[in-house]
Amino acid sequence: MGRRTVITGIGWVTPLGCDIEDVWGRLLRCESGIEPTTLFDARTFPTTFSAEVKNFRLEDFLGADAARHADAARNSRFALAAAQLAWTYAGLDKAPPRRQERVGVYLGGGEGPIDFDNFVSAAVAGWSAAENRLDCVRWAAVAAERLNAVREIEQDPNMAAAHVAVQFHAAGPNFNTLTACAASTQALGEAYSIIRRGDADVMISGGAHSMIHPLGTTGFNRLTALSTRNDEYKTSSRPFDRTRDGFVLGEGSGILILEELEHARARGAKPLAEITGYGSTADAFRITDIHETGRGGIAAMRTAIESAGLTIDQIDYISTHGTGTEENDKIESLAIRTLFGERAKQVPASSVKSMFGHLIAAAGAVELITCVLAIRDGIMPPTANYREPDPNCDLDYIPNAARKAELRHVLSNSFGFGGQNDSLVLSVFEE
Secondary structure, three states: OOOOEEEEEEEEEEOOEOOHHHHHHHHHOOOOOOEEOOOOOOOOOOOOEEEOOOOOOOHHHHHHHHHHHOOOOHHHHHHHHHHHHHHHHOOOOOOOOOOHHHEEEEEEEOOOOOOHHHHHHHHHHHEEOOOOEEOHHHHHHHHHHHOOHHHHHHOOOOHHHHHHHHHHOOOOOEEEOOOHHHHHHHHHHHHHHHHHOOOOOEEEEEEEEEOOOHHHHHHHHHOOOEOOOHHHHHHOOOOOOOOOOOEOEEEEEEEEEEEEHHHHHHOOOOOOEEEEEEEEEEOOOOOOOOOOOOHHHHHHHHHHHHHOOOOHHHOOEEEOOOOOOHHHHHHHHHHHHHHHHHHHHHOOEEOOHHHHOEOHHHHHHHHHHHHHHHHHHOEEOOEOOOOOOEOOEOOOOOEOOOEEOOOOEEEEEEEEOOOEEEEEEEEOOOO
16 A cells, blocks of 8 residues: 655745735635736737736745855745745644655756846847848857856756755755646655655655746747736636636746655644545647547546545545636546546536636646645635636536535646646545
8 A cells, every 4th residue: 555645734835925824715715816927028928917926035934044045046936935834834844854865855846937138138149130140159159258157057947856955954855847737746746656655754845837937928828828818817817718718827836745644643743634646647649739538637537546545436626727728628627527427517626727827837736735725624716717608618617706515535637738647636634
């Protein structure tokens, strides 16, 4: 069966704030973190809004220790703050783990923003108007003078995990995965597996990402993946609604402390919930398109449920990937219908991306935290902005109002570009 893995700490940095209880309350009230973009001048872009983290200062979380991470990229700073919140929540700041090499890190961390202004200025300086092309030799010479070497290193996706390891003296296994929008769910599943097989006692796991910059926004606009409802930005994220026109780009971090049960007991920690199942598959189809039958998502969900020793009849709630794009919502709904059969319409399913926006690599971890809180409080978060039913999306999406329910087992889905599918089963902790 393997060693049991419980969650003892949670922390997040989100477009709705950083305090667990305050953000949870805002979600239950259907409040939105979506505003006009301020991190760069987006006025000429097809999409002029996003879900930014506001008024963030790393020193508010780490104090004087923040100085040693001063050059960290925005996503790494988010990860450090969320990890500090989770570490403290778990009580590990007062009772450090016994062996540093038994504490690991597994993040779904996205790439950091590039040094955009200097990159562009070097390109401008290297442009040959006479030849109507970029003089690469000239560009390289200017770039060598202007680009910051540390910032270039900090772009690497593994850097958030490195910063977290340094901050918390986590000398055990250290990994990062960047499987697009499924990354942090996959990271949590793999961290769970590391504890189960005995390679660590504590894993700091989750994800962090920030793509709200000109290149990130341009890329998703070119893919026609973003909503362009600039005049209705507050309600622009509409998962499963007939009028949905794309997701809203968000940023942030979600970190959970995963701990082997006996290790948690030995220090008197109180488990919040238990990870009991994990499934990971690939569509093996196309780079951006989901297979029309939902076969990858079906297999990931089925594997997660079966590995938890459960049946579909025991799943009480589904935290969907629910991006608000035409294809994702239609095919995820189809996958749920196919797997759950006649019971599909009786299983409540919602998407908090309707309020958070889409945190890309960090999305799954933030959404798993909402599952922890849903189990704790016996209440399911809603899908905001759901007004017009779509015949292709005919499930119970908990529209526009939170709903009370006794939850014992919940399923959390994340699906990413490239055909990556990851699902986790989270259960009430029982001795």
